Amino acid sequence: MHGPSGLVGHRDWPRFKALAIARTGLGYYADKDELLADRLADRLACHASLDLTGYLALLEGEPLDGIEAEALVAAITIGETSFFRDAEQLEALIRYAVPDRAAQHRADRHLEVWSAGCANGAEVYSVAMMLRSHPLVGNWQLRVLGTDIDRTALAEAVIGEYGAWSLRGMRVEANFTAAGPRWRVTDVFRRGVEFRHHNLVTDPPPVAGGGSGFDIVLCRNVLMYFAPPQRRVALAGIRRSMAEGGWLAVGCAEVCPEMDDMFTPVRLPHATLYRKTGKFLAEGPLPDGDVGFHMGIAFDHLDDARAAMATLRGLLSTKGDS
Numbered sequence: 495m496h497g498p499s500g501l502v503g504h505r506d507w508p509r510f511k512a513l514a515i516a517r518t519g520l521g522y523y524a525d526k527d528e529l530l531a532d533r534l535a536d537r538l539a540c541h542a543s544l545d546l547t548g549y550l551a552l553l554e555g556e557p558l559d560g561i562e563a564e565a566l567v568a569a570i571t572i573g574e575t576s577f578f579r580d581a582e583q584l585e586a587l588i589r590y591a592v593p594d595r596a597a598q599h600r601a602d603r604h605l606e607v608w609s610a611g612c613a614n615g616a617e618v619y620s621v622a623m624m625l626r627s628h629p630l631v632g633n634w635q636l637r638v639l640g641t642d643i644d645r646t647a648l649a650e651a652v653i654g655e656y657g658a659w660s661l662r663g664m665r666v667e668a669n670f671t672a673a674g675p676r677w678r679v680t681d682v683f684r685r686g687v688e689f690r691h692h693n694l695v696t697d698p699p700p701v702a703g704g705g706s707g708f709d710i711v712l713c714r715n716v717l718m719y720f721a722p723p724q725r726r727v728a729l730a731g732i733r734r735s736m737a738e739g740g741w742l743a744v745g746c747a748e749v750c751p752e753m754d755d756m757f758t759p760v761r762l763p764h765a766t767l768y769r770k771t772g773k774f775l776a777e778g779p780l781p782d783g784d785v786g787f788h789m790g791i792a793f794d795h796l797d798d799a800r801a802a803m804a805t806l807r808g809l810l811s812t813k814g815d816s
């Protein structure tokens with residue numbers, strides 16, 4: 495009844511498309527009418543009495559967190575994720591960002607991380623596992639905040655039970671307990687983990703509890719779906735949320751020219767990370783194993799950082815995977 499092609503030709507299609515992109519930032523759909531119409535058709539199937547004009551009236555009559563507004567967000571967001579996705583980049587965070595921020599927090603022994611656009615939480619728990627296994631900060635007060643625009647994904651994240659697809663490539667026994675055919679993140683890795691609804695385009699950034707800003711922010715595979723203006727808004731919010739000298743990871747394949755005047759790239763052996771300040775900017779690629787000196791960061795515990803990497807490699811072993 496509401497075929498995708500018919501929807502694209504509807505007189506209210508441009509208005510619907512503009513509303514969907516403005517509310518989510520998903521400029522990805524700017525040249526993908528058929529795909530967006532396909533998602534919309536699924537929503538319209540739940541409102542058989544409404545045509546596109548009526549559906550728009552329903553959306554516009556609701557608050558942004560209204561039932562249909564949320565259902566539309568869940569239908570059009572792309573939530574693909576997995577545990578320890580882009581492991582080399584996570585290794586770079588463990589090896590360079592964590593020891594650097596730990597040096598800043600020697601006195602208060604706390605670290606705060608924000609995963610912006612965390613989908614079903616796999617990224618958040620991966621970070622929690624890495625930090626809890628880290629010899630420098632494992633027994634510190636850790637907070638890992640996961641946020642997303644999609645409440646369905648957040649509900650999954652709070653439950654913290656995963657199937658084989660999210661866990662691909664992982665050794666599950668050490669960090670999960672069996673829950674029927676799924677695996678539940680063990681309690682030790684839930685300590686300090688928190689999930690919250692947050693829209694990177696329309697909401698002010700979350701505030702780190704310690705008051706000095708997030709030490710590390712991951713916003714991976716999110717900005718690539720945004721239109722440039724929304725990307726800039728999201729990045730400015732992320733920057734505001736961060737501690738001076740904090741570290742940012744975006745997706746390995748993400749090219750964000752908007753970052754150029756906001757963050758300082760730090761090119762590491764297997765990943766590029768970004769910092770809120772240029773103070774410790776590394777010039778050119780860094781040699782493996784000698785990074786503390788080149789970045790002007792005191793790595794008193796480089797051996798500990800290496801041990802943490804070994805732990806991460808252990809977590810990633812495919813042995814015993816199911």
Ligand SMILES: C[S@@+](CC[C@H](N)C(=O)[O-])C[C@H]1O[C@@H](n2cnc3c(N)ncnc32)[C@H](O)[C@@H]1O
Nearest residue numbers: 518571573574575611613643644693694714715
């Ligand atoms: C492809 S997933 C990335 C998940 C994880 N960061 C990773 O790299 O595996 C993109 C996530 O961004 C979320 N997202 C999309 N638009 C958003 C917005 N405006 N604010 C917050 N999250 C958003 C989606 O709901 C989705 O869960």
